[in-house]
Structure formats: C-alpha cells, structure tokens
Amino acid sequence: MKTNRLEAFSDGVLAIIITIMVLELKIPEGNTLESLKPLLPTFITYILSFVYLGIYWNNHHHLMHASNVVNGKVLWANLHLLFWLSLLPFATGFMGENHFESLPTALYGLVLLMASIAWGILFYVLRAQHSDDTVFSKAYRSVWKAYMSTALYAAATALSFFSPVIAISIYVFVAVLWFIPNKKIEQNIIAE
Amino acid sequence: MKTNRLEAFSDGVLAIIITIMVLELKIPEGNTLESLKPLLPTFITYILSFVYLGIYWNNHHHLMHASNVVNGKVLWANLHLLFWLSLLPFATGFMGENHFESLPTALYGLVLLMASIAWGILFYVLRAQHSDDTVFSKAYRSVWKAYMSTALYAAATALSFFSPVIAISIYVFVAVLWFIPNKKIEQNIIAE
C-alpha cells in the first residue's frame, strides 16, 4: 500500500473530526449577548482543539511524507491514533459545557495523553522500518518534544484535580510549543 | 471507471461513518465520574465498531487493489456494502444505550451479518470478472474466514436472545480473527 491512501483516509477523518466539533456549539435559546455567554468556554475549548488537530494534521503529513512503507502494523497504529483524536470533540464539549471543572479537564488531558502515546507508537512502528540513513531517520533524529509533551499531558491530567487552570495552561503551552514548526524536519524532507 | 474513484468515495463514506459514530457518545449532564458511567457501554461498543470499520477499510483496500475492473455491478455491490456499514453507528448507539440487552445486541449482529453478506456479494461480483491466473484470484484463493464470519454473525444474532454476553464475545472473537492480517493476500498483492 502506498502512503497516499493512508494519508487520504486520515485527512478525511481529521477533516470530519475538526468540523464535527463545531456541532458542540449548540445554538442558544435567546438572542442576547447574555444567552451567548455560556457558550464562551466551549468556544475557547473549540479553538484549542482546532489548533491541536491542525498540529496533528501538519505533523502527520510530515511523518507520512518522510516514510515510504505502509504495512498492516502502520495501518493499525494510524487507526489507533485516529481513534483517540476522534474523542476530542466529546472531550471538548464535555470540558466546555462544564466550564473547565476538574474531571472534564482531566478527561481532556487524558485524550491528549492517549493521542500522544498513539503518536509515539505510530512513530516507532515507522522508524523500525527505516534504516539510519533514510530521510525519515534524519528528519526525526530528535524527538524530545514528543516525549516532553506526553509527560506534560500526564502531569496536566493529574493536576486537573488540584487546579484546572494550571492544567489548561499546560495544554495551551504544549500547543504553542508545537505550533512553532520544526525547521529540521521541514528542511530534511524538502532537501530530499 | 477506475477503481480509484470507487476507493476514494468508499474511503470518504467509511471515514464519515467512523467519525459520526462518536456523536452517539452524548455529553452527560453532570461532571462526576458517576455521570460518565452510563456512557461506558456505548464507549466499549464504539471501540468494537471502530475496529470493525478499520478492518473493513483495510480489507476493502486490498480487495480493490487486487481488482482492475469496475462496472455497474461492482459499483452497486459496493454501495450495498456501504449501506449496511452506514447502519453501524445506529446499531452501536442502540446497543450501547441499552447496555447490551437482547434485542439491541441482536440488531448489532444483524447489521454485521448483512454487511458480511454484502461483502460476499461484492467479492463474487469481482471474482466473476477475473480469470484464474490474475492477482485477484491468487490472493483470494481461500475464503473460509469470510464464510465462517458470516456463520458466526448469524449464530450470535440468534444467541443474543438467550445470552447477549455470548453474542458479544463472538463479535469480539470475529474482530480479533480479522485483526490478524492475511499474509497470503498481502504477499500476493505486493508480489504483483
């Protein structure tokens, strides 16, 4: 199988997840500014989740572009990642509707944590199939950012029960961290 | 028509089915662990259905990749398969919300059964157009797994009325059976 079709399918699923999430923004009864207020937390969470899905889409593209092998293992590792990302609309709505209370904030972190672990699995399944001098191995020599993110999600999930504000600050921080593109990966892939 | 466009359309429909299913996970009113509990059966069913759709996507890709003819019959056999798979989100929500009671469990089995029969029809429509020495015929010489699955779905559907637990165990068993990839098909297609 070419990476082509895997990308197309993943793109489709990501595009749907990102768009379906907006359905959690339920149209309010009234037509005053007051009636829109309760939607604000969901809207803010929507922005955060949108950015996260954008980051995943971007990184996913780079990862696939650097790879040239797709087998059964890659396929399932990829589906496993999509599974956790597909829970993001639920976690987004749950956290937003409950105005960043402890449990929903922890659940949001848990989904991010699991997605990040799933990303790690996908990454290692792909790396096992590329020798050291391939584009893939050169592009992904340093993976500290991924490790740190996983650790931060785990910490934030636990911290949600003490202070949701700190947890959410960590979610935002990690998003910002990934928003800044990895020059090394881009250069290596383009250099190819 | 090339298999290309049929694949793209099927991928689109499968990607939407797999993602729409998550909408059955309705956001609960409360924000305690207690309020999430009633969602557990739906969540478990969601995992099962996600795996099934992953399997269908994977097998569908192999089937189309091995084929080189698409005519009106193939197109409708394919739409027929997508029709039954499109009912999976409904069956998933129905079984999950009713905590694996008899009728919903049977209905879930019925949808799997019909999808499996639809798969069989698609397969035979395709095989009728490939002579014995094509990649297709070589890759799909042994089809016992498909036959057995159909029989097991039928059995599980009936057994749902006696013991939903046994029925669900069968659904899980068949999923595991298909999760393990068919080396023969992969090799033959790659060998081409």
Added chain:
Amino acid sequence: MKTNRLEAFSDGVLAIIITIMVLELKIPEGNTLESLKPLLPTFITYILSFVYLGIYWNNHHHLMHASNVVNGKVLWANLHLLFWLSLLPFATGFMGENHFESLPTALYGLVLLMASIAWGILFYVLRAQHSDDTVFSKAYRSVWKAYMSTALYAAATALSFFSPVIAISIYVFVAVLWFIPNKKIEQNIIAE
C-alpha cells in the same frame, strides 16, 4: 480547472449527505421490537434516498468523465445540484417521521424534482461546450429518461395530496428506472 477536483469535491459532499442521512434514524428509548416500529418508515425512506444518491453519484461520475471542460458556469451548476441533494436528508427525515403523509411526501418529491432540474441545467451547460462529435455528445444523445423523470417527479409531487402511496410508488419506479445502467453511455465512454 480539471474535472478532477470538481469530482473530488462532489464525491465528498455526496459521501457526507449519504452518511449524515443515517442520523435521522434516531435511537429509540425502549429496547423492544415495538420501540423500533416507528422507525420503519424512516428506514424505508433512508433506503430509497440512499439508492437515489447512489444513482446520482454514478451518473455524476459518467457525466464528468465524458466532459473535459470545467468553467465557472459548470461549477455553479454543479453546486446548484449539490444544494438540492443536500436537502434530501431533511426531506427523508420529514417524510419518514410523518409516516408518508401528504405534505412531507410532496416535499420529498419537490426536492427530487428540483435536483432533477438542476441535473438538467448542469447537463445543458456541459453540452453547450462540446461539439457534436465528442464523446460527451455521443454518449448523451438520448436524454428521454431524464425528461421523463422530471415529469414524473412533478406529477408525483402533485399527486401526493391525493394519494401519497401513488407518489411514493412513482419515486420507487423512477429509482428502478435509473438503477438499470445506461449501456450506451457506458460503452461510449469506455470506447473512448
């Protein structure tokens, strides 16, 4: 613009329409056969609409495949068609939930009628750009089936107020009429 991208976009919209329609099958409260009964009319309508969308997808593909020009007019004629088809899930749910009563049955017919007129417009916009000896003109020399369908939809819409049963019979009849593939079109396109 190549027909490529127009097809991909149309495929995407059609795939979503066909799948979103299943959301009209609301999961019932109970878990008995009795509780599923009220869903039957919606389910039957779902099958009919699914077949119609399958027919449109199939014919759309043939039409685009035979064409080689896409300009602004074609693009908007195509969007116009997608607009009416996008109303099919609404019409399906409305007719199903009201158990084939007069007005909903007429509305369903109206949507089919408008989609069929939109198809006609798309067809004439495309034909105006193909000279007589192109694949397009050869494949689509006879268009009586399209004319007749439009007339039948109009008749059925009006008849809904006297007898919804007759109207629905006409919808089924036209679907069957199109289900049988047009050999001439297929041959001409393949012959190319």
Added chain:
Amino acid sequence: MKTNRLEAFSDGVLAIIITIMVLELKIPEGNTLESLKPLLPTFITYILSFVYLGIYWNNHHHLMHASNVVNGKVLWANLHLLFWLSLLPFATGFMGENHFESLPTALYGLVLLMASIAWGILFYVLRAQHSDDTVFSKAYRSVWKAYMSTALYAAATALSFFSPVIAISIYVFVAVLWFIPNKKIEQNIIAE
C-alpha cells in the same frame, strides 16, 4: 508540501461544513405548511451560506492553483480561514432561528468579516512568496473587491443593530459581487 494535499484537506473541510449546515434545518413536529414556516428564515440563510461557501471554495481553488509554494505559514493561514468558515453553520442556525434579529445578524456578519480577514492574511502570506512576474502576481494584481468586501462586512455588522434588513442586504450584495467570476484571474491561470 505540494498544494495538492492542502487543497484536498480544505476541500474535505469545506464539503463537510457545507453539508453539516443542513443539520440546522431541524425537522418540525407537525406535517402542515404551518409547521414548516418557522424554518423559512433558516432555509433562506442556508441558501446564502451555501452560496458563500461555494464562492470560497471556488476562489480557494483559484488561489491555490496560482500558487506553487506551501510552507508552515501558508498552512496555518489556511487553517485560520477554515476555522472562521467552520463557524458559519452555527451563525447560520443562530440567525435563522432568531428570524434575523439584531445580535444574530451581527454575529453572522462578524463571522463573514473574520473569514474575509483570514482570506486576506492567506493571500498576503502567499503573495510574499511570489515574485512580480509569476502567474500568481499577474492574476491577483487588483484586489479591490476583497478590500471592499471586508469593509462592507464590517459596516453590515455594525448596521445590524440599527437595521438587520440593511445588514442582510449587504451580505446578499457582496455574495452577488463575488458570484460574478473574475475573468482576469481565470484567464491568467488558464493562460499559464
């Protein structure tokens, strides 16, 4: 990255937005013409939003077709545009359900305004990467229409609080303005 994949992803998101919007047309309880009446404003808004998304899709395609560079900045500028467009179904439903009252009409304008600013950002990010004699620069020499639209959206948003009718007239006027294709852009891109 090729513009290819960016287009495919954007197409996917736009196709889903355009289709999901129809879900705001909630099926009414009754089956009389009376029961459909309250849906009329939402239906009219749906048409307007559908046309807007069609215009964006069309223009997006031309923009990408004229470009040949995609980097991280383009990607995020594009996601930013999709973000605002993804709010259109919400704004459509909110304005429709409230029968064109002040605040919802202003919010609809705000979403159009932000989408139009996002379009501007995407445009300037792309232009910064094309020298003066490229297809891109030649095709997009005159951008007064984009500027004027942004100004009109801002004006309409503010005017909503005095007269929603004027605001909506402006939304319709801008849509008509863009509906008429830009001959210059089409010719330059085709000339290439």
